[in-house]
């Protein structure tokens with residue numbers, strides 16, 4: 286990977302000298318199942334509503350700093366007062382602000398890898414130490430006992446539910462215990478929670494714990510179930526005093542007028558997304574079953590249960606399989622084989638039935654040829 290020039294290494298803050306310029310390694314392909322986006326058509330009428338909202342938005346005025354119209358709609362949806370919601374420029378901005386506000390030099394983030402790599406990255410940007418409590422290397426389940434044991438000596442924690450890239454859901458009683466054991470803030474990253482709700486047919490969010498634990502923050506995004514990754518909108522739900530912190534430190538205009546308008550229209554139309562989310566969850570099970578059938582034939586394929594819109598798949602020579610998927614089939618999936626604990630793992634986003642058929646038939650060939 287690239288590194289900073291010698292001159293820049295001397296000019297940046299010393300702790301940033303070894304940072305690597307971001308290399309997304311992006312290749313245009315005809316099927317992109319690499320970023321957990323929603324690849325389904327926008328539900329009927331929603332695109333029109335979004336376009337009308339965008340067309341009616343003046344660009345000469347600064348945005349409402351707190352996105353209050355959007356905030357009210359999100360608050361109504363989640364059954365909380367506006368004071369418990371803060372929107373951001375994608376979930377990523379809110380994650381960064383979480384680390385900026387509650388982490389910092391001399392403090393330690395409790396992290397449960399393999400998980401979203403941005404947590405450790407944002408921690409490094411604000412000089413926050415990271416205490417990793419690794420998941421079970423075979424099942425990827427959280428080591429709940431070890432997490433709870435580590436929590437008292439950490440300053441803040443992030444738990445992902447469903448977890449990216451392993452797909453599992455964190456038990457709510459465990460999250461409650463973590464809120465008790467951790468002296469600081471606990472973020473529950475629910476970027477994929479809509480797919481879990483569709484899988485369980487029930488509300489799986491940890492939001493109900495806010496009443497009991499004032500140190501919990503729930504993170505959401507419109508990038509996954511709502512298919513609005515390009516619009517850059519996420520939000521947190523927490524006790525009003527916690528939201529005050531997010532409101533105080535944020536860049537005041539980070540959620541631009543177009544994002545606020547588009548997000549509001551999309552969230553108003555939230556019921557229209559339910560069938561899409563249910564179909565993604567059903568497709569995920571179909572793809573998983575098909576992959577398990579390859580394993581049953583003696584091919585080197587392992588797949589884990591997932592409650593998100595993606596599957597983690599282990600196969601022999603995964604990096605090679607991923608390259609051939611890209612170069613010979615024009616299908617892009619994410620290679621995690623470089624990541625600690627994820628040797629030979631690929632993460633495949635669940636797409637439309639046609640996209641899933643394409644990736645399945647390509648894998649059936651490649652997995653055999655590369656074994």
Ligand SMILES: *Cc1c(COP(=O)(O)O)cnc(C)c1O
Pocket residue numbers: 321374375376377378401445448449474476505506507508509514517518519
């Ligand atoms: C995608 C994702 C997010 C947020 O993404 P944004 O596009 O920045 O809203 C947060 N956490 C996890 C685990 C994710 O996969």
